[in-house]
Amino acid sequence: MDHMAEIRDFLKKLLSSRGDRQPFTDTSSFFLSGRLGSVDAVELVVFLEEQFEIDFSETGFDQSQIDSIEAITSLLQSEKVG
Amino acid sequence: MSQDGGRLANFRLIPRIDTYPRVVAFAQTAAGKIVLLALFGLGLAYSRGQTWWALTLWLVLTTFLPDRRRMLVTIGTLFFTIPVFFLGFTHRQLYIVVLLGSVLVLGATLFWSAAHWPRSWYGRRPVFFFLSGFAVLILFASSIPETTRYYHLVWDFTAILSLYIWFIAYSLLDRKAPDCDPFGLQLGTYLPFWGSTNTPLPKGAAYLRRIEARDAGQLAVTQLKGLKLLVWSILISLFAHLFAQCVHGYLRIPTFAQALSLSVSRTPLPWYTCWASLIAGFFEIIMDFSVWGHRFVACCRMAGFNALRNTYRPLSSRTVAEFFNRFYYYYKELLVDVFFYPTFLRYFKRNGKLRLVAAIFAAACFGNAFYHFVRDLGFIQKLGLVRALVGYQVFVFYCVALATAISISRLRHRGPAPTGFIRGKLWPSFSVGVFYCLLDIFGSTERNYPLTEHFRFLAHLFNVNL
Numbered sequence: 214m215d216h217m218a219e220i221r222d223f224l225k226k227l228l229s230s231r232g233d234r235q236p237f238t239d240t241s242s243f244f245l246s247g248r249l250g251s252v253d254a255v256e257l258v259v260f261l262e263e264q265f266e267i268d269f270s271e272t273g274f275d276q277s278q279i280d281s282i283e284a285i286t287s288l289l290q291s292e293k294v295g
Numbered sequence: 296m297s298q299d300g301g302r303l304a305n306f307r308l309i310p311r312i313d314t315y316p317r318v319v320a321f322a323q324t325a326a327g328k329i330v331l332l333a334l335f336g337l338g339l340a341y342s343r344g345q346t347w348w349a350l351t352l353w354l355v356l357t358t359f360l361p362d363r364r365r366m367l368v369t370i371g372t373l374f375f376t377i378p379v380f381f382l383g384f385t386h387r388q389l390y391i392v393v394l395l396g397s398v399l400v401l402g403a404t405l406f407w408s409a410a411h412w413p414r415s416w417y418g419r420r421p422v423f424f425f426l427s428g429f430a431v432l433i434l435f436a437s438s439i440p441e442t443t444r445y446y447h448l449v450w451d452f453t454a455i456l457s458l459y460i461w462f463i464a465y466s467l468l469d470r471k472a473p474d475c476d477p478f479g480l481q482l483g484t485y486l487p488f489w490g491s492t493n494t495p496l497p498k499g500a501a502y503l504r505r506i507e508a509r510d511a512g513q514l515a516v517t518q519l520k521g522l523k524l525l526v527w528s529i530l531i532s533l534f535a536h537l538f539a540q541c542v543h544g545y546l547r548i549p550t551f552a553q554a555l556s557l558s559v560s561r562t563p564l565p566w567y568t569c570w571a572s573l574i575a576g577f578f579e580i581i582m583d584f585s586v587w588g589h590r591f592v593a594c595c596r597m598a599g600f601n602a603l604r605n606t607y608r609p610l611s612s613r614t615v616a617e618f619f620n621r622f623y624y625y626y627k628e629l630l631v632d633v634f635f636y637p638t639f640l641r642y643f644k645r646n647g648k649l650r651l652v653a654a655i656f657a658a659a660c661f662g663n664a665f666y667h668f669v670r671d672l673g674f675i676q677k678l679g680l681v682r683a684l685v686g687y688q689v690f691v692f693y694c695v696a697l698a699t700a701i702s703i704s705r706l707r708h709r710g711p712a713p714t715g716f717i718r719g720k721l722w723p724s725f726s727v728g729v730f731y732c733l734l735d736i737f738g739s740t741e742r743n744y745p746l747t748e749h750f751r752f753l754a755h756l757f758n759v760n761l
Binding site: 245247250251252255258259262269270273274275277280 | 468471472501502505506603616620627628631635636639640641644647651654705
């Protein structure tokens with residue numbers, strides 16, 4: 214499974230656990246739109262740390278970095294993952 | 296479902312005008328904008344008092360000059376802030392403006408230094424150093440004898456800085472963003488003209504950049520949502536007024552403060568009346584937060600920023616953590632951004648549960664206690680640092696209990712969520728409501744009574760008299 218698909222799948226499960234089964238695209242906003250909250254951001258951060266070995270304590274963290282699949286992909290690219 | 300049943304389920308007290316294509320299209324025309332602004336201005340005249348006209352005037356400018364919106368926000372914020380300082384202080388006006396200017400210059404220097412020396416000890420953790428420095432300033436101010444010449448100067452500077460520390464903290468957090476705003480635009484978020492408490496509403500410049508309306512269509516939808524929210528605020532304030540008249544007037548139920556005071560003086564009200572006072576106070580706090588929070592966010596939306604609501608259906612929360620998020624969203628966000636994430640991302644990475652609990656305690660316990668302690672500087676000045684700290688025991692207990700409950704709420708293993716209205720929605724929401732209601736007994740930062748008196752009141756609710 215490629216990175217995008219993995220992230221998409223994880224976010225789908227996360228949204229689903231919040232009772233949100235609305236579709237989303239790669240540019241859909243998750244946090245700024247209020248679909249996910251800061252607690253969900255924690256789960257996403259842990260997922261990215263474990264799957265892609267990103268260390269946010271080094272890079273700094275801002276919710277907008279993980280607000281959409283597109284933003285996450287660009288974060289991974291800047292960290293040269295994969 | 297029958298047609299009538301479907302209509303009932305879809306009924307909304309305030310229609311979703313932001314989803315009606317013809318209304319959205321009309322709101323993009325000059326006439327539509329004027330109608331929207333006029334309706335909003337009327338709402339402000341009812342709910343905002345004397346400053347409604349100036350605020351409406353500024354909203355006219357941000358509506359018709361969208362390309363200069365951020366600059367207008369900064370000018371408006373300075374324009375609205377300075378008169379507030381004139382009204383709030385008794386010293387000479389120039390003196391206050393100089394102090395305010397010094398605070399803003401300090402903020403600019405901290406921001407500039409963090410951006411220019413990102414690898415220095417300060418540049419790596421500017422928020423930590425800034426907040427630690429502020430704590431040291433309070434220590435220094437408390438150590439100055441009242442008879443000293445500089446006593447008032449230091450305390451006045453500290454008081455003005457205390458209004459801005461969380462705004463400056465958000466600017467410092469923004470320093471690393473590739474699209475970081477210059478300090479001039481950051482200033483627009485410092486006690487912004489649409490209204491804010493010490494807690495930045497809605498967050499800092501980074502958030503404002505991302506929620507700004509990009510075109511006429513987005514602006515129309517955002518402003519229609521703003522108008523709806525202002526109407527909500529007015530309706531809730533009307534209901535709150537009726538509620539207070541009914542509960543405290545007709546039913547003669549005393550306020551929670553009165554009930555607690557009677558308990559302290561050993562003439563407690565019957566336990567059921569204490570429950571009534573507590574529950575009424577709980578609802579009144581929620582309505583109060585909704586009224587001003589909706590009003591601030593409504594004005595922010597009208598200025599072209601699609602901010603989330605500050606209070607959003609807290610009574611429907613099914614967990615303690617969810618209530619904390621829904622009750623005062625921007626305060627929770629502040630604690631998360633300044634205390635939770637830095638702790639979570641740095642410490643105990645190998646132990647998931649400990650990592651989460653440490654971060655929750657950093658935010659909901661330490662951050663919460665720190666925020667209120669430095670907000671209420673008057674107590675430190677009046678009582679002295681040690682007595683102010685000792686008197687703070689009640690709120691510290693509140694913070695510890697809250698952080699413990701949120702930790703349990705987050706760590707508890709959850710099976711499949713119960714289904715059905717009663718087990719799935721009503722019971723969890725009721726339990727959360729009762730928890731926060733009881734926690735409110737300890738939610739005072741006033742330092743009036745020791746912790747034992749609050750526990751005495753709690754016991755009396757269950758007809759146990761200590």
